Amino acid sequence: MLLQNANTAERFTSFVDGLSAAGFTVDIKGYKDTGLKLREYGTWLYDHLILFAPKAEGFGGSIDQQTILDFVDSGHNVLLGVNSDVSETMRSLAAEFGVDLDDRGTKVYDHFHYATLDGKEDPTLIAATDLVDAPVIVGGPYKEPILFRGVAAVVSPDSELATVVLSAPATAYSHDPKKSMLEPPSLMAGAAASLITAVQARNNARMVVSGSVEMFSNNFLAATVTVGGKSTTTANKDFVNTLTRWTFQDRGVLVATNLRHHLLGSEDQPWGYRVNDDVEFLVDVMEVEGGESKPYKADDVQVEFIMLNPYVRQPLAHDGAGTFSLRFKVPDVYGVFKYFIDYSHRGYSYIKLTHQVPVRPFKHNEYERFLVCAYPYYASALSIMGGFFVLGFYFLYNK
Template sequence: MARLALVLLALLVATLVAPIRGDKEVLVLVENTNYASTHSLFFAQLSDAGYQLDVRAADDKTLRLRDWDTWIYSKLIIFASAIHDYGGAVDSELILEFIDSGHDLLIAVDSHVSDELRGLIGDLGVDVEPKGSAVRDHVGYVQSGGEVDHTVIASGEYGAIDGLFSSGPPEASTVFQGIGMSIPSDSKQVLNALGGSSTTFSALHETAITDAPNVAAAELALVAAIQARNNGRVVVAGSTAMFSNAFWRGPLQQHLGTKHAAPGNRELCIALVQWVFHLRGQLWTSGLRHHRVGETQTPAHYRVSDELEVSLDIKELVGGVWQPYQATDVQVEFVMLDPYVRQTLSPTANGTFSTTINVPDVYGVFKFVVDYARAGYSTLELSEQVPVRPFRHNEYERFIPSAYPYYVSVLSLMAAFVLLDFLFLYRK
């Protein structure tokens, strides 16, 4: 009894001492303390949204992401482009494990990106241009206060990502200064949230453009959004300056003469943060419901050729409120090794998706499967196993219409046999 009391006391002490993980706790790793003033508007936006920011130097020797099996933070922001070694117990392998466990990461780099961060971003499926490269635009550059710098550009090439821009992309262009990235053309998890215009390219500093490796606008990504298979999210921005106060405030005049009362940086950065922190593009479902047409209860099994009704409710998180989700590309499959039936679910105004399917004339163990993956939205994976049995002996039709000719032939044969017997026996 005394030993049990000691064990309980130890557990209580460990609970009180151990850090408590919450969805609002964010670790921010910065390169130097200047970010607290140069990016104060961005950090204030996060604080106003209720996030508890722990701003630390990236090489702080006391850094920890995890305490034994408990993650201390639920989200991570890295604004330390040139950092070569993290402090404390943090390294790239731990950050990847952090993402694999379903947590979120926001990284912003620039032309001084270190090999450490290049490797981490490469493991996430995004290729960063060589160190020292910069995105340039000799047509769409931005000038502020009479200064001209062709590496400060304005781009309005926002990606068509419904989950990221719930009410449409920003109307104003985003001011960008940093390094370019490229996304593999066959990637399904990595999305181009902001690309360059037709005159934007990437090249090394102080090198003739004809001699430097460069990336054209068609392949250039300025901001990449990554939706992991476990619904963890990552945003990689090629510019730390785009989050700064100077790029949020404006006004900035584009070389083409367009006057921006304010650039689209604030709106874009807020959208990126809300998306990566699962406040946008988040789907929820109540699960599958299925029964025979005309019934309401789910039976223990189905019979071949049954007509079934399948439905589920899907909600989308919009502005912190769950609202009915509307889409026309949600499908359900009836699978036994291979799909025997694949049907598109019809939506209603209240977010209920439903359809009717016919059980194939094959008995065995089937599964209802919904595997919904749409760019910018969290994935939905549902499956439910159901047995399908054949007809019982007393469930077959007694008279089959297609067999009527055979019935008539049998009856005619019997009638002919009786008539022949009658004539044989009674004819004189």
């Protein structure tokens, strides 16, 4: 956990205690520490990285932006917290994750959905409630607001990997108070402004970019505020603990094992199939949370039976115990096929499985002796033969 200053660690004791209670060991250092290193002799020393140093223009030791990107490429996770004083280095790092933070000095304002803390009204203290519908990421539901004070971001609507976890209220906007308003105004406003963004890379590494590092502090986790004239506590503590556990792959992890297939009526897995065989495909999918596995239950897991193009694409049925299965008839096409599962559900790790299996045609001795569909042809051949003999007999013996 890299902080702006190691002496400010007491500001995040409640957050760190929550991580410790979840089973994580937290090593706290300042971002300028000359002994910093994530990797030694080709081995990564840490599983996760927390960056709470929004003003950092560089790092001490052997850490730089490329090292952090290599850390992510190797399947590790990053939690990045910034504020309105975000440096270009932090903005560049967030951009590598697909999150475009607003300019330095900008703040999120909302003159309608703000909170009063310690008797001070502050339009930059946002009482946010617009969470993504993904309980595995955010937990909840929460009756209390989530306090946010910081910088907004924009995420491309075409992004397949990024999820806006917490959106700004419809009446919020991002602006630098030290600069004059443009004419016409060009503001990041409403739901287009992302307060917290989660990214899951294709290798299942997870990154979360929070525009407010202060929302993880003790003051916000235990705050009592006034919103709309009513006094209330905040949901920050439960929310950030759940979000951080998801980031560190302590929630929403799917593990697919024991892929198998066989002919109906047999339990042995064959080397291949014959066209038109009736087969059954099975795979076990478990959800891992807090180090414990439980059966995953969903109706949107599907398998494809592919040879260049999918000949079969069907959803898998689950038995409630983690086993997903499908019975189907092998297509009347021979060649080299493969089973293919490419499953992605918001908040859960990706599943990608392939298994190759050949499909052969009928052998010569496997065809039926007489085909029902060929009876008309049999009759036509016999009728021609019969007609030939009748006509021949007529010409030979008729005077």
